[in-house]
Amino acid sequence: MGLIRVEQLYKVYKVKNSRKGLLGGVADLFAPQWVDKEAVNCIDFTINQGESVGYIGPNGSGKSTTIKMLTGILYPTSGRVLVNHVEPYHNRLKNASMIGAVFGQRSQLWWDLAIRESFELFRHIYRIPYPMFKKNLDKMVELLGLNEFYSTPVRQLSLGQRMRAEIACAFFHEPLIVYLDEPTIGLDVVAKEQVRLFLREINKEKQTTIILTTHDMDDIQQVCERLILIDHGQLIFDSPMEHFVNQYGKERMLLLQFEHHVDNLQVDHGVLVENQNNQAKILFNKDSISATKLIQKMTECYPVMDCKIEEPKIEHLMRMVYEERGRNE
Template structure:
């Protein structure tokens, strides 16, 4: 059985309609009208032990709502969830022992106290045996370098340090499952890299199953083999990241710098998408025309000074999926 099993998950909220003006406010005191908002609609997926899955979607897509149902914070309106064999909302406390949670924007550490005290308190809350505690702390200190700030109050930590402490805190009780809600938000490049290495390491060594939400596509590309993409509460895609790149990554952009000329550039098989001075951006489908064919074509009429071929980053691929839906696209625009 999969470690996480989600079946036909559904969550709707009633949102009170607010009427404008003083009269509206008075009216709403006595009679409130509600609109139904479906935050999560019929989502199903299952995650195997040891997997590292990116859970992606634009703001308001229903990512956090799903995570909250998996952690037992929210009760679903319909559908089934099991996490490590436990139904989270029915048995929240038992579920809490199996999961580690990091909310990137909110720390779970004791703000005013030296960092080490938060670990001691979490040790008591989760009843981590002394031996496990010492072993785990040794590992965290080695990989995350907690030593350098372990006696500093949390409020004085840099964001990178705080995230490191937070992630260590969430793993103190050896949970088999880890939820990371935007673990790299606001971090600089070096801190991001450190964080990613650590996540990879614990996934590999402790076989921790990781569910990760993020807006940073590099996180996904570097960490996850699989991603679940949701939009407007519905699952849009679930599968390998490579497959997404395969399907949406066919489009390339050829950027050419031409020598000064009065002749207008014409190309067939590609679309001229942008022009700045004598620099042209030509978008083309890899399956329909090769870059070298395009270049040959251009060089027949113009002198090329410089050129590059840009591959799409996964970010732009995803934003196109949001806009167009996950259907096969054939884009051939001729000018």
């Protein structure tokens, strides 16, 4: 049946249509005109317990509106959402007890309190038994590196430190589902990897369902096993990450390092993208020729010293999906 069920979800906002000029401003004051703006248009999907899902799309695509309906912040115009058999917007307290959330710049920590005191207040609000709280706290302090600022007031934390503390708060009460919006914003490379490792471990160990919205495609690739793409309020792609890469990521880049510069480099079953400074880049389709076969052909004909295969970036693959959709429309 699924932990989360979304059926024909539809959301329309009433947006004020401002008229131009002084007379238009006066008219708007006494007789405003409103137009309907579709934010989410008849979306259907089911998410099972323990899944890690990247829910992504361009700005204004409707992903934030969808998440707000899943968390009970917004009512849908029509359609239905069920989270563990509960309609979030009709039973917000019960829904809130089952979920955790990190929403961008909206903090759930107390500004003037030290992190440890904020965590203690959070324990009482959710009525978390102390043994469970202590066990989870120790794990999060270790995995998220909270020791260095555990006694520091929230107002003195850097953005990256605060985001790590926010993520810890979202998991203390062992929720069924956690919604994460840009969870690695402001983090350096090491801290990002700490967060990604933490999310993978919690997902695997606790079977916590993770729904991640972000513009950092490395987060999606390293944390999520399933990808849902949304554009102009409509669901345009929903599949395991592996299927997405296989469907759109057939092109690979072969990087070759030669003993010396090779003039008039000839390439079969590929496209020569660059050839300079004893290096060459060849774009090829893995369905036309395997990487092993292409490397073998090149080493037989040219003085190759080293080679490397570059996998396609997920940003590039997503761009292909949107471009293909634009051409079809």
